[in-house]
Amino acid sequence: MKTRKLLMIPGPTPVARSIQDQMGRETVAFGDPAFVKDFKELLEDLKVLFKCSGEAFVVAGTGTMGMEMAIANTTKKGDNVLIVSHGFFGDRFIDLCNRKGLNADVISSEWGETVPVEKIREKLKEKKYAAMTVTHVDTSTGVCASVAEIGKMMKEFPETIYIVDGVCATAGEPEYVDEMGIDVLLTGSQKAFGVAPGLTMLWVSQKAMDRRKSLGTIPEFYIDFEKWLPIMKDPSKYYATPAVNLVWALKESVRIIKEEGIENRYARHKKYAAAMQDALETLGFKVLAKKGCRAVTLSNLVYPEGTDDAKFRGLLAEEGIMVAGGLAAYAGRMFRLGHMGNIDKHDLVSVIATIERALYRAGMPVELGKGVGVVQKHLMD
Ligand SMILES: Cc1ncc(COP(=O)(O)O)c(C=O)c1O
Incomplete structure (x- = not known):
């Protein structure tokens, strides 16, 4: 044997049987009233669980798309972005920002360590940064950033959007979006949610939504918050086809989380x-x-x-x-x-x-x- x-x-990560079952269901139209209800409930649950009074987005794509979505909706060409990197996935933001014509400054730690909060504060004082990225858990190093402590410090820099990559953290490491002062939290379905790969989830503060508005039309089409917001408010509307079975799978994962x-x-x-x-x-x-x-x-x-x-x-x-x-x-x-x-x-x-x-x-x-x-x-x- x-x-x-x-x-x-x-x-x-391992996908529980009940989550697999949701992926095996017969697919329905995204406008099916029962699916629309399920999707709506899922979005509400996500906001409650991660204590976000702003908006939640669930879009087909991977964690990398979430990273790109966070940057694309909060910055414009020529802006300064500060990247706090604790390894390979922190560094991933560098290329991403460079390709978008952003000025990326990076402060990195040795692998296995974190950048001290004081060092981040000093860097933020040097110039006006449109956004700052922090990877909550860098999967290449197993290092966990002090997201709450950094969030507290970020109150001194209200013009900077605080982006947290939670791909290897969300639903495993404590994350309270409002309380921690996070403006954009992004994650993927395949890690601590225990769903198959294929969904990106984001939680976005009002401040970050206002920033998006101030940018006018952005070059990106599929990942535009403003295009998806009407769908997140009313999932019976269409922008691009939602991943119906993965949405159900995530809903089952959230049910398991609530039960636990x-x-x-x-x-x-x-x-x-x-x-x-x-x-x-x-x-x-x-x-x-x-x-x-x-x-x-x-x-x-x-x-x-x-x-x-x-x-x-x-x-x-x-x-x-x-x-x-x-x-x-x-x-x-x-x-x-x-x-x-x-x-x-x-x-x-x-x-x-x-x-x-x-x-x-x-x-x-x-x-x-x-x-x-x-x-x-x-x-x-
Ligand atoms: C911390 C972190 N950020 C981003 C990513 C990229 O996510 P994906 O592979 O789903 O695009 C990963 C992937 O492992 C990750 O661990």
């Missing part, structure tokens, strides 16, 4: 991350992100000296889990493990046990059961 494969890459309770979901992610990170360190891996800025949605694990990345990840796949490799300078030196969305205790124990078997088969020193014991202890706390 074939061993089942657990999908433990940092997105897409979003605060409980945040607490669960925190507990699971501590269990996994502790167990993996016990097994000899080093968590790249420094303590104090570690994400709860994934862990980026630097190998012990002498580990053959391809062999190790190959053995892991044979033993039953899929993980991702390191990016950029960490390619071959690290693996990335997602632990977000709709996973449970069984997954945690299996994953650590599988990693122990792969280490054993790779000839690395490992005491079978040691990591599992650490997870078990965390789960009993």
